[in-house]
Amino acid sequence: MNMNKRRQILERLRAENPHPTTELHFNNPFELLIAVLLSAQATDVSVNKATKGLFAAGPTPAAMLALGVDGVKEHIKTIGLFNSKAENVIKTCAILLEKHGGEVPESREALEALPGVGRKTANVVLNTAFGWPTIAVDTHIFRLANRTRFAPGKNVDEVEQKLLKWVPAEFKLDVHHWFILHGRYVCTARKPRCGACVIEDLCEFNDKQYPAGE
Template sequence: MTPRDIEAFFATLQAERPHPQTELEYTSVFELLVAVLLSAQATDVGVNKATRRLFPVANTPQAILDLGPEGLESYIRTIGLYRSKARHLMQTCRLLLERHGGEVPRDRAALEALPGVGRKTANVVLNVAFGEPTIAVDTHIFRVANRTGLAPGKTPLQVEQKLLQRVPERYREDAHHWLILHGRYVCRARAPQCAQCRVAAWCDHARREAKGRR
């Protein structure tokens, strides 16, 4: 994509969804952290089903610890890798209390030092909770960035770094949401909805497909 393509691409996504939001349900920064930690290799729908049961009972680090490992697992066992996620979450809650007064830190290094919290999770928390212009590259964003020609890269980090270079600053804070929702509902892995795509005019893949039909 050229800079002009990128401008038109994001202007169109913005017009379609002026105020994009995460589909994870939360009411505090801690709840967001928990939901994102649980969402690895799981759907937002599945995580929301579990946290709707968990959060009314335990939505603070101390309350999670008070459940104990087995108690926590009973609420999240419908989520993939629930045992390792429960272990990481218990360890994270303990560190939040010991190092941060029970609050979620607004610092990348401190976030990534928490068990189960990698760069992607830290980026989501920094962006959604604190409004920082970070871009968390999950499978959807990785696919969209490569397929469209927006920010090709062989690794999530390469894609993230290229997105931060190429996405105009005024779109950067919401870019994560626009790209993930576009990948989830339109630019799907197996059956991309190119005929219904509003940004197909600037997409490398759609243009190649159109040329191949001529």
């Protein structure tokens, strides 16, 4: 795929959704961090249901820490891996209070030092909370980048580096959300809705699907 085609893809996704954002519900960087921590191997819908009560009971790192591991578990037990996630949430709250004055650090190194926070989670927080032009590669973005041939790669790190290299600066802030939403609702894993896709003619996927009615 050439750069002209990549730009056309990004322009069409921008035209369709000029101001994309995450589907996780949050009011501040702390809530976003916790929501992303909980989202591993879970849907945004399930996380939002759990965090509604969790954020009401623990709106700050200090308040959430006071809930304890068992208190956090009560709110997130409908989410996969809730035992380990509850422990990571409590440890993270303690570190935020001890090392960062109760604030979420605007630093990749500091974020990745938090329990359960890897490069992808740090990228989401830096992008969505602080406006960094980072690109977090999740399963949807990995699939979309490879299927369309926009940025093919064998692993998430390779795809991320190609996206950072090939996505023009003006699109970098939003491309993460465009690709996630497009992968979640249009370029789905099993039956991509190619007939409803705004970039269908630019996509280089060889096995396009056209469900009836689209």
